[in-house]
Amino acid sequence: MGHNPVNHPARPIYRAIGGLTGVYLVLFGVLGIVETSGGEFFAQDDTQVLGQGTNLGNSVISIVLGLVILAATLIGRNVDVALNKPLGYALMALGLAGLAVLRTDANYLNFTIATTIVIMIIGQVLLLAGMYGKVGSDEDSKAFESARLLA
Structure with a gap:
């Protein structure tokens, strides 16, 4: 997208925030697996971890998403940007879908x-990290700045 900044001064902070989001999802998933082990995969009970409802399926999905986010963050080179934006949109849609079937x-x-609120916040954080974490050459940065000043 042409209107997202290139080489934003705070991009290391946004990248770290994206990575911390992945760490949170992995932590939530691991604690969820510990709490729900031995139960049904898609059990619908009152099991809660970190104040959020979960089951074994939700925990496994959280671990996989968290590991994917962490891997993309560690790889860098705009892989995290390419992943964080669509994943952010998908998590916000998942939060709305979860709210619809609550x-x-x-x-x-x-x-x-609580789970839907946290999923929506995580989606927004990943969108933020994806939109401001783009890295490019000095020419890309200068082209973005000149286009921004003309607009």
């Missing part, structure tokens, strides 16, 4: 209100 039998990931 008190129905279709709540397979055992979401609660």
